[in-house]
Amino acid sequence: MLNVEQALRALVAEGVADGTLGPGAKLPTERALVERLAAPRGAIRRALDVMEREGLVVRQVGRGTFLTEEGRTAVKRAPTDTSPAEIIQARLLIEPPVTALAARHATQSDLERIARCVDGLGDALVDEDPDLLETWDQRLHRAIAHATHSGLLEHLCDVMHTARELPVWGSLKRRTHTIEHRRLYHRQHVAIVDALRDRNPELAESTMRTHLESVARNLLGKP
Incomplete structure (x- = not known):
């Protein structure tokens, strides 16, 4: 099942896709979102907090929550029939060089x-x-893309990462991932961050590629 933040993003994306939510459109009230997503009000507020910090929505006291132009474009989604193999292939093509670029352009x-x-x-x-x-x-992966300071690359990565919210990806991860896998990924993430801090594009790219190859092996049984 999607967590609350993912479910809320999916709801907004659905509204954008069917034309009911354009720039400046008002989102449902918190009470309506609680009922629609079957989620606690606190979780809804935390999800809205995240989306507001990302500039996807703006909240106005006494008026409600409104979708921004950035929010409308950021919720473009991957095709619903995207397979886990396609997701991995796209990530291997895009994320390692994006991470190298982030090593060059990331601010403190x-x-x-x-x-x-x-x-x-x-x-x-x-x-x-x-x-x-x-x-x-x-x-984490979206923050790395943001650190490139390339709006186009960040948008491409955002679309790619929406595929990770598809049920087929989530169910495969739940079936295949173990605590050992997660510990490995954490060590690899730390290594990626270290390479970014060192401003080492080559190492940043290679550590990201190594990480994604590990994900591919564990999810699909092959690189």
Whole structure:
């Protein structure tokens, strides 16, 4: 099952796709979202907090929550029939060179944001919370793309990562991932961040590729 943040993003994407949500459109109230997503109000607010920080929505006291132009374009989604093999193939093609570019262009603020994502992954690993691990993992990879300061690359990566919210990806991860896999991924994520901090594009690219090859082997049984 999608976590609350992913479910809310999916709901917004559905509204954008069917034309009911354009730039400036008002989102359902928190109470309506609680009922529609069958989620606690606190979880809804935290999800909206994240989307507001990303500039996808704007909240106005007494008026409600509204979709921004950035939010409308950012929720473009991968085709629903995208397979796990296609996701891995796209990630291997795109993410290693994106990580190299991030090593060249990341600001200190970018690096701090990326480090917070790794810390979140570490906490989720201790708690053995698979939904939270997936959430922090996506945030980490999106933060790396953001650190390129290329709006086009970031948008492409966002579309690619929406495929990870498809049920086929989630069910495969739940069937195949073990705590040993997650610990390996955490070590690899730490290595990627270290390479970014060192401003080493070649190492950043190779460590990201190594990480994605590990994911491919564990999910698909082959690189």
